[in-house]
Amino acid sequence: MAIIDLTFRSAALGYNTTVTVCFPENNGSDRRTGKPYRYKPGVKYQVLWLLTGGGGDSSEWVRLTNIERYAAEKNLIVITPATFLSLYTDMYYGEKHFTYLTEELPRVMRWMLPISDKREDNFIAGFSMGGYGAFKSAFAYPERFAAAGSFGGALDMVSIVKSTHLHDGVLDRDFLLAFGSLENLEHSVNDDMYMAEKQMKAAKDMPKLFISVGKDDFTYSRNVETRDKLVDLGYDVTWDTGEGTHSYEYCDSRIRVFLEWAGLKGTPIYDTEG
Amino acid sequence: MNMARLQIHMESEILRFTTLVDIAIPEYGFAERRAGVSPEEYYSEKNKLPVMFLYHGGTGTCSDWFRFSRIEELSEEKKFIVVCPTAQNSCYTNMAYGPRWFDFINIELYDMVHSMFPASTDPAGNFAVGLSMGGYGALKSALTYPEKYGYGAAMSSAAYIPQEVALGICPLPDGGKSIFGDPDKVLGSDNDLFALAERLKASGRVLPKLYSACGTEDFTFEGNVKFKNHMLDLGYDFTWVQDPGSHTWDYWNDHIKMVCDWLPL
Numbered sequence: 001m002a003i004i005d006l007t008f009r010s011a012a013l014g015y016n017t018t019v020t021v022c023f024p025e026n027n028g029s030d031r032r033t034g035k036p037y038r039y040k041p042g043v044k045y046q047v048l049w050l051l052t053g054g055g056g057d058s059s060e061w062v063r064l065t066n067i068e069r070y071a072a073e074k075n076l077i078v079i080t081p082a083t084f085l086s087l088y089t090d091m092y093y094g095e096k097h098f099t100y101l102t103e104e105l106p107r108v109m110r111w112m113l114p115i116s117d118k119r120e121d122n123f124i125a126g127f128s129m130g131g132y133g134a135f136k137s138a139f140a141y142p143e144r145f146a147a148a149g150s151f152g153g154a155l156d157m158v159s160i161v162k163s164t165h166l167h168d169g170v171l172d173r174d175f176l177l178a179f180g181s182l183e184n185l186e187h188s189v190n191d192d193m194y195m196a197e198k199q200m201k202a203a204k205d206m207p208k209l210f211i212s213v214g215k216d217d218f219t220y221s222r223n224v225e226t227r228d229k230l231v232d233l234g235y236d237v238t239w240d241t242g243e244g245t246h247s248y249e250y251c252d253s254r255i256r257v258f259l260e261w262a263g264l265k266g267t268p269i270y271d272t273e274g
Numbered sequence: 275m276n277m278a279r280l281q282i283h284m285e286s287e288i289l290r291f292t293t294l295v296d297i298a299i300p301e302y303g304f305a306e307r308r309a310g311v312s313p314e315e316y317y318s319e320k321n322k323l324p325v326m327f328l329y330h331g332g333t334g335t336c337s338d339w340f341r342f343s344r345i346e347e348l349s350e351e352k353k354f355i356v357v358c359p360t361a362q363n364s365c366y367t368n369m370a371y372g373p374r375w376f377d378f379i380n381i382e383l384y385d386m387v388h389s390m391f392p393a394s395t396d397p398a399g400n401f402a403v404g405l406s407m408g409g410y411g412a413l414k415s416a417l418t419y420p421e422k423y424g425y426g427a428a429m430s431s432a433a434y435i436p437q438e439v440a441l442g443i444c445p446l447p448d449g450g451k452s453i454f455g456d457p458d459k460v461l462g463s464d465n466d467l468f469a470l471a472e473r474l475k476a477s478g479r480v481l482p483k484l485y486s487a488c489g490t491e492d493f494t495f496e497g498n499v500k501f502k503n504h505m506l507d508l509g510y511d512f513t514w515v516q517d518p519g520s521h522t523w524d525y526w527n528d529h530i531k532m533v534c535d536w537l538p539l
Contacts, residue, residue, distance in 0.1 A: 002284045003283045004281065004283075005281045007278065008277065008301055009275065009278075011302070011313075026385075039390075108301065111316075111321065112278065112391060112392060113391070
């Protein structure tokens with residue numbers, strides 16, 4: 001296993017931001033088990049774009065779960081960006097985090113690191129607000145991802161905002177900065193359920209979805225409702241639950257289930273063009 | 275600055291432990307925008323950058339060059355990747371009694387960098403550069419693997435250290451035995467740069483272009499003059515810079531810029 005703490009200047013954000021990357025390196029156990037030497041020019045890997053919860057930075061998944069080890073088992077590169085309080089949006093008052101996540105980060109990482117740009121090799125998942133970011137990305141760019149996963153996800157953003165974060169017509173601060181207003185949120189790219197319906201009605205080939213939530217997670221019932229809506233829309237949804245709360249401890253116990261479910265190749269991809 | 279800095283915690287098969295590597299990769303920046311290059315062109319698979327493997331000195335570590343010199347800005351300006359390994363106090367050798375740092379850096383790390391990052395595999399775009407103990411290591415990398423490194427550059431290099439070990443005047447705590455082994459067998463070995471250069475010259479293989487700078491107040495000065503004379507006698511393309519200065523980061527910070535001007539960047 002190897003881990004990279006990466007800092008670079010994002011043009012979309014306008015400042016230096018951090019990215020944590022897990023990558024499977026050549027090691028002694030590879031040799032003992034007869035795996036081929038992987039440090040060849042042209043080698044590529046499948047990739048999981050892994051998103052933190054609100055307020056998180058790029059280090060959380062790696063510090064608070066064992067994702068590095070699980071990814072190495074699957075020969076998977078994991079890329080975790082920092083997103084802070086952006087709600088993965090091009091903020092109404094703030095930086096363009098969704099542009100960063102969906103345009104700049106893939107472009108820079110695909111150049112800098114040996115990750116495949118094929119749909120079948122790209123997966124996206126996240127915890128809490130990161131689950132929302134993952135599904136939103138998958139709904140906005142279904143042609144890029146084979147599958148998306150959500151752990152205790154803040155899914156169905158309009159419903160969340162209406163029920164919890166709207167007071168006298170004004171949004172709570174984080175939501176105000178991200179969306180500006182409820183009207184701006186509704187029927188925008190940030191309206192995950194609207195996008196889910198719109199894209200499915202456009203008969204797009206949508207990524208398969210994995211919704212996981214702990215039995216004692218405060219988002220449990222909303223996740224059940226969201227699952228039912230997505231199933232009704234015709235999505236291929238896998239439901240997953242287990243003991244646990246809204247926590248990285250729960251994520252750690254279920255991310256391996258997600259990796260199994262995703263149907264990963266499990267090996268580096270050697271047969272690239274040239 | 276439009277630079278990506280990467281710190282890698284890398285489990286090495288050759289070392290059999292996890293080691294740190296610091297890397298800098300220039301991003302798309304103002305120079306490209308002014309030149310009319312689009313981000314799409316810059317971030318295309320075709321865009322491979324030259325690589326400088328940059329070695330720290332004795333007692334140092336992989337972050338030294340970034341903390342004590344302006345190498346990151348130079349790499350942004352000249353558009354090359356900087357790879358700084360850690361080699362502890364090994365003189366970048368496969369230690370007689372210790373880890374195989376030389377193989378780690380010149381085989382495993384070299385291959386990892388070229389498979390992981392947008393790094394040129396052309397020897398004309400691969401440079402081994404270092405200071406003091408790392409200068410010795412850089413010269414050894416280039417003289418051992420000229421097919422990998424087209425260029426080697428050293429500042430205040432410990433090029434003469436195997437001779438000191440043989441003479442019993444090496445200043446290292448154990449006289450260099452843990453690194454070089456039996457002092458009576460150092461001369462003529464693959465750690466002896468004088469002998470290595472002779473053998474490479476006689477082999478008919480491609481020769482690296484080399485650069486050596488040393489301050490006249492530096493304690494390595496006399497050894498460097500001897501090595502310079504040896505290399506010029508052998509007919510190497512060997513650039514020698516001798517100027518006021520001593521064994522300090524001020525000197526290395528000034529001279530890494532001169533090295534960048536000397537390299538085909």
